[in-house]
Amino acid sequence: xxxxxxxxxxxxxxxxxxxxxxxxxxxxxxxxxxxxxxxxxxxxxxxxxxxxxxxxxxxxxxxxxxxxxxxxxxxxxxxxxxxxxxxxxxxxxxxxxxxxxxxxxxxxxxxxxxxxxxxxxxxxxxxxxxxxxxxxxxxxxxxxxxxxxxxxxxxxxxxxxxxxxxxxxxxxxxxxxxxxxxxxxxxxxxxxxxxxxxxxxxxxxxxxxxxxxxxxxxxxxxxxxxxxxxxxxxxxxxxxxxxxxxxxxxxxxxxxxxxxxxxxxxxxxxxxxxxxxxxxxxxxxxxxxxxx
Amino acid sequence: xxxxxxxxxxxxxxxxxxxxxxxxxxxxxxxxxxxxxxxxxxxxxxxxxxxxxxxxxxxxxxxxxxxxxxxxxxxxxxxxxxxxxxxxxxxxxxxxxxxxxxxxxxxxxxxxxxxxxxxxxxxxxxxxxxxxxxxxxxxxxxxxxxxxxxxxxxxxxxxxxxxxxxxxxxxxxxxxxxxxxxxxxxxxxxxxxxxxxxxxxxxxxxxxxxxxxxxxxxxxxxxxxxxxxxxxxxxxxxxxxxxxxxxxxxxxxxxxxxxxxxxxxxxxxxxxxxxxxxxxxxxxxxxxxxxxxxxxxxxxxxxxxxxxxxxxxxxxxxxxxxxxxxxxxxxxxxxxxxxxxxxxxxxxxxxxxxxxxxxxxxxxxxxxxxxxx
Numbered sequence: 001x002x003x004x005x006x007x008x009x010x011x012x013x014x015x016x017x018x019x020x021x022x023x024x025x026x027x028x029x030x031x032x033x034x035x036x037x038x039x040x041x042x043x044x045x046x047x048x049x050x051x052x053x054x055x056x057x058x059x060x061x062x063x064x065x066x067x068x069x070x071x072x073x074x075x076x077x078x079x080x081x082x083x084x085x086x087x088x089x090x091x092x093x094x095x096x097x098x099x100x101x102x103x104x105x106x107x108x109x110x111x112x113x114x115x116x117x118x119x120x121x122x123x124x125x126x127x128x129x130x131x132x133x134x135x136x137x138x139x140x141x142x143x144x145x146x147x148x149x150x151x152x153x154x155x156x157x158x159x160x161x162x163x164x165x166x167x168x169x170x171x172x173x174x175x176x177x178x179x180x181x182x183x184x185x186x187x188x189x190x191x192x193x194x195x196x197x198x199x200x201x202x203x204x205x206x207x208x209x210x211x212x213x214x215x216x217x218x219x220x221x222x223x224x225x226x227x228x229x230x231x232x233x234x235x236x237x238x239x240x241x242x243x244x245x246x247x248x249x250x251x252x253x254x255x256x257x258x259x260x261x262x263x264x265x266x267x268x269x270x271x272x273x274x275x276x277x278x279x280x281x282x283x284x285x286x287x288x289x290x291x292x
Numbered sequence: 293x294x295x296x297x298x299x300x301x302x303x304x305x306x307x308x309x310x311x312x313x314x315x316x317x318x319x320x321x322x323x324x325x326x327x328x329x330x331x332x333x334x335x336x337x338x339x340x341x342x343x344x345x346x347x348x349x350x351x352x353x354x355x356x357x358x359x360x361x362x363x364x365x366x367x368x369x370x371x372x373x374x375x376x377x378x379x380x381x382x383x384x385x386x387x388x389x390x391x392x393x394x395x396x397x398x399x400x401x402x403x404x405x406x407x408x409x410x411x412x413x414x415x416x417x418x419x420x421x422x423x424x425x426x427x428x429x430x431x432x433x434x435x436x437x438x439x440x441x442x443x444x445x446x447x448x449x450x451x452x453x454x455x456x457x458x459x460x461x462x463x464x465x466x467x468x469x470x471x472x473x474x475x476x477x478x479x480x481x482x483x484x485x486x487x488x489x490x491x492x493x494x495x496x497x498x499x500x501x502x503x504x505x506x507x508x509x510x511x512x513x514x515x516x517x518x519x520x521x522x523x524x525x526x527x528x529x530x531x532x533x534x535x536x537x538x539x540x541x542x543x544x545x546x547x548x549x550x551x552x553x554x555x556x557x558x559x560x561x562x563x564x565x566x567x568x569x570x571x572x573x574x575x576x577x578x579x580x581x582x583x584x585x586x587x588x589x590x591x592x593x594x595x596x597x598x599x600x601x602x603x604x605x606x607x608x609x610x611x612x613x614x615x616x617x618x619x620x621x622x623x624x625x626x627x628x629x630x631x632x633x634x635x636x637x638x639x640x641x642x643x644x645x646x647x648x649x650x651x652x653x654x655x656x657x658x659x660x661x662x663x664x665x
Contacts (some may be wrong), residue, residue, distance in 0.1 A: 035429055053533070078617040087454055098629045102573055108623025115613040116621065228560065235433045261368055265448075269645060276422065279434055283426045 006139040007257045012196070015143030015253030017214055020207030021230035022245040023145050024080075024200020030176040030240025031189075033095045034088065037102040039204055039230070040223030041109035044268035046072035046205030047212045047222060048117055052123055054209075060125035069151075069209045076205015077198040084197035088192065106224070121219030124212055144213050145201030151210055152166050156246055159212060163242070168195055176240055232271055236278045238288025248286060254274050299632055303447060316659050318485055321345070331590060333597070339477035343549065344478075344593055346484035350545045353484075353491040355569045357538035359581040362570055364499055365531050366511030368432045368564050371419065371439030375536040377446065377558035378415055379543020382408035383462040384553055385453050387467070397466040404466075409537060416536025419433045420529045427514075443558045459554035460548060480549050487545040488582070491538045495510055498534055567628045574636030583637050592618050624662030631639055 021043060028036050054068025087105065091097045130147065133140040164168035171192045174182045182189050204223075211226060212218040233252050237244030252271055259270035278285065322342055327335040334341045358372050393400070423434040449456035464472050470479050495593040498504050510517045510524035517524055545555055556562065565588070573584020595618035598604060604615050614620050633640055 008471050008638070029429075035432075085632070087627065088478040097634065100369075100567070101627050103567060104627035104630065106623075106625070107561070107564060108620045111617040111619035111623060112614060120555070140569045207490060223563075231433055235430060239429065268444045269441055272437045275437045276434065277431060279426055280422070283430055 002138040003261070005029075005137060006141065008254060009136065009141050010145055011254035012250055013148045013253075014214070014257065015250035016145075016148040017150050017207055017211055018233050018253055019227055019249035020155060020203045020210065021226050021244055022233040022249055023155065023242060024203045025230055025242055026234045026237065026242060026245040027159075027172070027196050027233065028200050029143070031172060031179070032098075033089075034098045034102070035231075036200070037099065037227070038083060038105040038109065039102075039200070040225075040227030041106050041113075042076045042083075042188060042201045042223070043208035043211065043226060044113055044170065044218075044220060044223035045070050045077075045079055045109070045208070046076040046111065047208030047218045049053035049075045050205075050209035051122075051212055051218050055125070060127060062127050063211075065127055065213070069206060070233020071203045072205040072209035074205070076208065080204070081194050081198040084194050086192070088197070089239070092113055092190075102108075104279055108226075110220055117218070117220060119220065121215075121217040121222070123217050126213060126216070127136035148210055148214060151206060155206065156242075159203070159242065162199070168192060172196055174237040228234070229271070234285075236275055236285055238285030241287040244285060244287030256263060270271075296520075304569075307511075315485070315489060318349075319482065322481055331594065333593070337478075339474045342477045342481040344590070346481045346549050347546075348586045348589035349484040349488045350542050350549065351569070352490045352582045353545070354539055354542040355492050355566055355573070355581040355585040356488075356495050356578065357535045357542065357569055357580060358467055360495060360498060360531055360535040360538070360566050363527055363566070363576045363581070364504065364511070365507045367427075367528065367532075368567075369423075369435045369532075370560055371435030371442075372535070372539060372566055373560070373562040374419075374439040374442045375412055375416060375539035375557055376543040376546070376562070377410060377442070378412050378536075379540030379552070380527060380547040380553040380557060381446065381454060381460065381543075382411050382540065383544045383547045384462055388460070388463045391463045391466045398468065405544060408540060410535050412540030413533060416522040416533040416540075417529065420532035420536070424525055424528055425530065437466075439558070439560055439563065443555060443560070445484050446558050447555045457555060459552055462551040464551070467548070484545055484549060488539055491541060492533070492582070494538055494579065498531065499578075502554050503530060507531050532663060568622065569609045572626060572629055572636055574638035577636070577638040579637040587637065588622065616634075 012282070021039065025036055025039055026041075028034055050068035050072035054064040056064075057067045058064035083102075083105065087101045087125065088098055091101060114180045126144070130142075130144045132143050134143055134146070135141075163173055170189075171182060171187055171189065175189050175192055179189060207226070211222055215222065229252065233248045234245055236252060237246070237248030254275065255270050255274055256267035260267035263270065282288075321336045323337065325335045325337055326332075332341050333344060336342070336345075349526070353378055353456060354372075358369075361367050361369050361372065383404055386407050387400065390400045390404055396505075419435070419438055423431050423438070426434060433473070446454045447457055454460060458641075470476055471483065499508075506517065506522055506524070506527045510522075510528065514524055548559070568580050569584040569588045571584075574580030599616035599618060604612055607615065629636055635642065
C-alpha cells in the first residue's frame with residue numbers, strides 16, 4: 001500500500017513536469033497547427049540560465065532557487081516570443097516549413113548549449129529541505145515532488161484564468177475553435193500567436209528549472225529527452241486540449257512509474273504502448289476534438 | 293521544330309548518358325589521385341577519403357529511401373532510422389548467430405543478407421500497418437514513438453543481442469575476405485556505390501510505376517483518389533515497406549563499411565538528420581536526396597575537422613563556440629534553407645540555370661498539407 005502511494009505521488013510529480021512542457025506544446029498546436037520541436041530548447045536554455053543566475057544569488061539556498069525559477073519563466077517567455085516573431089511568423093500558414101524550422105532550431109541550439117556548457121550534465125546544489133522526505137501514511141515522499149506539483153498546479157490555474165478571464169484568452173480560445181472565423185471578425189490573431197508562444201515558453205522555462213531540481217543536474221540534452229514524453233502526452237491528451245494535456249501528463253507519468261517498478265524498468269515501453277493503444281482506439285486523443 | 297535533344301526520347305537518352313557518366317566517374321575515383329583541399333581529407337585513393345566518400349554514399353542511399361516516404365508520399369516519418377538500424381544490427385546479429393553453425397562462410401553471408409531483408413520487410417510492414425491508420429502529425433508521432441521504443445530496446449541490450457550502449461561488431465570470419473580490412477577499402481567504396489545505384493534505380497522504378505503515381509496523387513488530394521475507387525492505405529503501405537527495405541540495404545552497407553554499429557543510428561536525432569538532408573537537397577527531387585546526403589556528410593566531416601583547427605581555437609569565445617559545433621552550423625544552414633530557399637540545393641541550381649523540367653510544380657512542395665487535419 002505504501003509502495004503504491006509512493007509510486008502514485010512520485011508519478012504525479014513527474015507528471016507535473018511533463019505538464020509544464022506539454023501545456024505550451026498543446027496550446028501552440030491547437031492555435032497555430034505547429035508542432036514545436038524547439039520547445040525542448042526553451043526548457044534547456046531556461047534551465048541553464050536559471051541555474052547560472054540562481055547560484056550567483058545564493059548557491060543551494062531558497063533565494064537562489066526562487067530567483068532561478070523566476071529567471072526561467074522570463075527567459076522561456078522571451079526566447080519563445082522571439083522564436084515566433086523571427087522564425088515562425090515569416091512562414092505564416094506554411095505548417096510543414098514551420099515544423100522544419102523548429103526542428104532545425106532544436107538541433108542547432110542543443111549543439112550550441114553543448115559548446116557553451118559542455119556535453120556532460122552539471123550537478124547542482126539545492127536547498128536542504130528538497131533532498132529530504134515527508135512521511136505520508138507511511139510512504140516517504142521526496143520533498144521536491146511537492147514543489148513540482150505545486151508549481152504545475154499554479155501554472156495550470158494561471159493559464160486557465162488567463163484563458164477564461166481576459167480578452168486575449170477569449171481570442172485564443174476562439175482561435176483554437178475556429179481560426180478563420182476569428183480572422184474574419186477583424187481580430188489580428190497573429191498577436192495571439194506570439195502570446196501563446198510566450199505563455200508556452202514561460203511554462204517550459206519554469207519546467208526547465210524544475211527539471212534540474214528533479215534530476216539534480218542541468219544538461220544540454222535535458223529538454224530533448226523531456227520533449228519526446230511531452231509529445232506523447234500531447235498526442236494522448238488530444239492536440240490542442242489543455243485539460244487533455246493535464247490528464248494525460250499524470251496518466252503517462254503514473255503508468256511509467258508503475259511499469260518501471262513492477263515490470264522491471266519497462267516504463268518507456270509502457271508509455272509507447274499506451275500511445276499506440278490510444279491512437280488506434282481514438283486517433284484524436286482522449287480530449288481531442290475532430291477539427292474541421 | 294523539335295530537335296533530338298529537346299524531344300522526350302532525347303531528354304531520356306541524355307539523362308541516361310549523364311547518369312552513366314556520373315557512375316563511371318564515381319567508380320574510377322579510387323584509381324585517381326584527385327586532392328581537393330578543404331573538401332576531402334586527402335587524395336581520393338587513400339583509405340581515409342574513400343571511407344568518408346563511401347559513408348556519404350550510404351547516407352545518400354538512406355536519404356533516397358526517406359525521400360520515397362517524405363518527398364513522394366508526403367508522409368512525415370520520424371522513425372526511419374529504425375529501418376537503417378534494423379539493417380545494420382540485423383546483419384551483425386544474424387552473422388554472429390550463424391557463424392558457429394559450420395556452414396561455408398559464403399553461404400552464411402548470403403543467408404544473413406537474405407534473412408535481414410526479410411526482417412526489414414516484415415518490420416516495415418508491421419510498423420507501416422499500425423502507423424498508417426492515422427495521418428499527418430499523429431502519423432509522425434506514432435513512428436517517433438515506435439522508433440523510440442526500438443532505440444530503448446537496443447540500448448537496454450534486450451536478449452543480449454544488441455550489445456547495449458557499446459553496440460555490436462561485425463563477425464569478420466564469415467564475411468568475404470575482399471570486404472574486410474583497410475586494404476580493401478576500395479572494394480567497400482565500390483560496394484557503397486553499388487548500394488546507392490541500386491537504391492536509386494529502385495526509387496526510379498517505384499516512382500515511375502502506377503503505384504508511385506497513385507501515392508503521389510494521394511499526397512496532393514487524398515479525397516479525390518479515394519473517390520476514384522483507389523485505396524491510398526495499401527499503396528502507402530507498399531511504399532513504406534519498400535522504403536524500409538531500401539533503408540535496411542543502406543544499413544547493411546553501413547555495417548560492412550564501419551564493421552560496427554552503435555545505438556546512435558537508431559535515435560530520433562538520426563532521423564531528424566535525414567529530414568535535414570532531404571530538405572537541404574530539395575524535397576521532391578531524387579537528386580536532391582543524393583546531393584543533400586553527400587554535401588551534408590562532407591560538411592559534417594569537414595566542419596568537425598575545422599572545429600579542432602588552430603584558426604578556430606584562436607578566435608574569441610563568441611565566435612569560437614558556435615563555429616566549433618558542426619551541428620549548430622548545419623542546423624542554422626537548414627533553417628535558412630527552409631526560410632529562404634524552399635527548393636534546397638537542387639531547387640537553387642534549377643533556378644540558376646533556368647531549367648524548367650517536368651518537376652516544376654514540385655518546386656515548392658505541397659507536402660503534408662493535411663497536417664492540420
